[in-house]
Amino acid sequence: MRRRLTLIAAAATLGLTLAGCGGAEKPAESAAPPSEATGKVGVFTWWADGSEKVGLDALVKVFNTDYPNLTFDNLAVAGGAGSQAKSVLAAQLKAGNPPDSFQAHAGAELQDYIDAEQLEDLTSFYADNKLTEQFPKDLVDRLTVDGKIYSVPSNIHRANVVWANVGVLKDAGIDPTKPATDLDGWFADMDKIKAKGKTPLAVAGSWTQVQLFENVLLSSLGVDGYNGLWDGKTDWKGADVTMAIEAYKKALSYTNTDRDSLSDWAPATQLVQDGAAAYNVMGDWAEAKFAQDGDVAGTDYTYFPTPGTAGVFDFLADSFTLPVGAPNPNGAKAWLTTIGSAEGQSAFNKAKGSIPANTTAKTDDFSEYQKSAIKDFSQDKIVSSLAHGAAVPVAWLNDLSTAVSKFGGDGNVAGLQDSAAAIADKFAK
Amino acid sequence: MFRRVKHWGPGLLLLAPTIILVGVFVYWLIIENFRVSLTNQHTAKPSDKYVGFENYTNLLADPNFQHSLWNLLILTIVFLGGTLIFGFLWAWILDKPAKGEGFFRAVYLFPMSISFIASGVVWRWLLSSLQTDQPGGERTTGLNRLLDSIGLGFMQNDWWSNPTWGIAAIAVPAIWQLSGYVMALFLAGFRGIPEELREAARIDGCSEWKLYRHVIFPQLNPVMLSAVIIIGHMSLKLFDLIRAIVPDANTYDVQVPATMMWVKYIGSDYADAAAIGMILLVLVAIVVIPYLMYTSRAEKR
Incomplete structure (x- = not known):
């Protein structure tokens, strides 16, 4: 009896050890074409x-x-x-x-x-x-x-698209068919919307803020300046980057204060659909949401490249x-x-x-x-695109996202610039 | 010789599966985790170069990590304080013979039966940071809307969307959920004090306050210690509640070491993630090990 017990226990132990070791089995290589x-x-x-x-x-x-x-x-x-x-x-x-x-x-x-x-x-x-x-x-x-x-x-997909509510724009006296051509013009439009008591710019949690940040960088630094941020040709500590971060700070001041509580991009886009907000910078997967909800382009909503990025496709x-x-x-x-x-x-x-x-x-x-x-x-x-892992590896994006998320709270321009520069140094090849 | 084996052999055999499982899945993994934390594997690319304690020194010097430790401290203090105060008050009220005690006990204990993830989804809505006097304020929901509608609009605040004190708002649902548990602990403590002791004190002319101060409270100390340890180590490891309330894991305002570890892990920074894991383990050990030593000594006595 005792011996049998020992055997069973030994077998059980062995089984456990084996189960722990079971790794991937190598598939047999075969030259058969995919069609077969x-x-x-x-x-x-x-x-x-x-x-x-x-x-x-x-x-x-x-x-x-x-x-x-x-x-x-x-x-x-x-x-x-x-x-x-x-x-x-x-x-x-x-x-x-x-x-x-x-x-x-x-x-x-x-x-x-x-x-x-x-x-x-x-x-x-x-x-x-x-x-x-x-x-x-x-x-x-x-x-x-x-x-x-x-x-x-x-x-x-394209990440530099602004989705706008036509009705809200018209109420504020903005022509929806003629969007602003640069950030300053766009901020002027947002002031008009703010005066009407609406949220000018809808944004959601951390990654959508990074996408907004990326759009502002692209708009103020231009294509070469933006690309240079990722390959080391643009100095993160430069005065033009400071101006870009100032612009991002200004853009954030127009956004909904509950941005961090919105669960994903869709609730922010929903604010535009509901007429609570005027603009939302979002990738063009938003188009599918507008279409699914039965909104009509031109009458209910309109879209244009983020001001200052016309002729650029943020991919x-x-x-x-x-x-x-x-x-x-x-x-x-x-x-x-x-x-x-x-x-x-x-x-x-x-x-x-x-x-x-x-x-x-x-x-x-x-x-x-x-x-x-x-x-x-x-x-x-x-x-x-930065926010979607096309421009930099995930670890870089993660660190930068933390810095951008922190900036959402303290609005410290020099702080964001310093940490972004330090992160770029850490990951630059 | 054989006799001795006969003496401890069956016992060892019975324990062997547990020893092996715990050995592999707890202790071996801790050692492996420690090994990874000493390497420079900061990307997905396998790398086994040992860098000593560099990851630890870098982390402790990193302002973001310091902020997460600061958050952890506030969270633990508020969470502990809240559960102890509410738990004690409820236990004290229920200790007096009153009608409907069973009902209230169930009511207070009930939140504990809900998972942090499920309640977190509701609390995300309740703790929405939008306030009625802000642009777009007509969309205000949750506690801020409630406060406004009962005339306490000035108490509205941005809850967890605040880099310094935001983490304290996360403690609110945690307190709501675990005060009932602490109450149960204290209630058991109260019930464990024989009625004769109270009567004796009263006969000796003790006032009600002095009765509690000198007779009841001293006997509640072990209960209090258990509550502090249990809530304290839960607070140090708290992850799921934050993850459920805050949509984005990488949100600076409420970053604690546990969520930061997750963010690092997702970003394939295995060495840093492992190092944060070790730091958390040490923090929890500081809380739990003295307690274990205390109880084992108490049991021997």
């Missing part, structure tokens, strides 16, 4: 609701038609502009247990995953599918790291990757083929309110706003 792949494809996103979910569903529909032998496994994690999802993903990648493909913002945000050697090189995948010719050169350049490409972009893009050690790499490549294809991009972007990265995608039935954004993207100067 079978099984499940687990795709990790933070597109769990709203227009993003609708877009993902549209994409999955195209995927199922293209690859009937594959099953799509939705691994979406909701919440916080992807911050929740990113922590879950980081844990999975660290444990060597990656999904077949995951969503990441194109640009500097990918750098962390590349540095950690968690991504497969997709350069040959681009050549096989002739994607290099179908994507705009500007975009491909921003995806290329040391001559290699690691992700397939699904959509492009961010979602993209999909092939992680090292993906359980079903062929299935993942099939998914990436759908993502990059003209049909996949049309279906997805029409629903999500963004514009296709693939220039051969059909866009005839897209909304007015989307058509104008497609036109702008093809002719504007393109810069990378």
Whole structure:
């Protein structure tokens, strides 16, 4: 009896130890083309609701038609502009247990995953599918790291758009069709709105403040000055940056005081829709919200590039990757083929309110706003968004966000400038 | 020899799974965490270069981290003070034989059964910082609206949206939630004092105040200590409530070490996150270990 007990206990202990050690199993490499792949494809996103979910569903529909032998496994994690999802993903990648493909913002945000050697090189995948010719050169350049490409972009968003309530502007005697051309003109308009007792500028919690900060920087420093902030060519301690931060301080003075309590960007945009606020600087995913709520462009709301940034496209893009050690790499490549294809991009972007990265995608039935954004993207100067991980790696963005969040409370211009300069020094290569 | 094994063998066998599980999932992980905190792994790129205690010195010199420690201090003082005062008052009231004691006990204890996340969502709305006399004030909700509508509009404030004292507003829901628990502790303490002692004191001509001052309070000291330890270590580790009330984890006003650790971790700064974790562990240990020593000594006696 005692011996049996000992055996059982020993077996249990061994079992526990083994369970603790169970890591990722290496998938068998096979040369079969994606079209012959079978099984499940687990795709990790933070597109769990709203227009993003609708877009993902549209994409999955195209995927199922293209690859009937594959099953799509939705691994979406909701919440916080992807911050929740990113922590879950980081844990999975660290444990060597990656999904077949995951969503990441194109640009500097990918750098962390590349540095950690968690991504497969997709350069040959681009050549096989002739994607290099179908994507705009500007975009491909921003995806290329040391001559290699690691992700397939699904959509492009613009972060320097002001959304405005037409009725509120008219009440204050502002012509909604003729937006201000620089920050000073815009602040003058905001004074008129303030005099009418409305909130001039709606903004929400920390990351939306960073996006507003980014817009003000872009507007006052110009394209070269703004880009220089991230590659060291612009001095953070310069007088022009001081002026930009002063302008940001002024912009904040026009915003709703409960900004930190608003849960995400949507409540701030809602203030504009409700007529409680006049302007909201937000990425063009706001377009999908206006459309869903039945608002009509031109009569209910209007949009224009942030004053001082006309002719500049502040870009961010979602993209999909092939992680090292993906359980079903062929299935993942099939998914990436759908993502990059003209049909996949049309279906997805029409629903999500963004514009296709693939220039051969059909866009005839897209909304007015989307058509104008497609036109702008093809002719504007393109810069990378700060708030959405296109301009700097996540750690840099995090530190800068803390500084911007602190500034929201104390309004200390020199303090923000010093910490931003220190952060840039810390991360500069 | 065999006899001795026979003596402690089965006991050890019975404890082995626990020892192994706790060893791996608690102590080994603490050691591993300490190891990471000594490296320079500040990005996702694996890096095992040891930098000694540099991360700790950098953190302690970082004004943002100092601010988070300051916030933690205010939070703990307000949270502890609030729960002790309310918990004691309620227990004191319920201690007097009164009608409906069971009902009120349930009412006071009830908030504890709600998770911090669930109540945090409601408190986010209640603690909205918009005030009626500010632009857009017609949208005012929550406590500020309530204060305004009962004629106490001057008491409106920006709650947690304040870099210096904002964290104290986070303590309000925490006090609301845990005062009932402290009340239960004190009530048990009151009930543990034999009625004879009170009668004896009264016969000796004690006034009601002196009865409490010299007979009851001294006997409540162990209860008080338990309450301080339990609430204190909860306060040091408080994360979920802040996370539920404040939409953005990276909000400077209410940053405490626990939320800062999360922000660093999300940003792949594993070394700093691990170092903050160790600092938190030490802070909690300072509170808990003397208590454990005290109780074990008390038990031996």
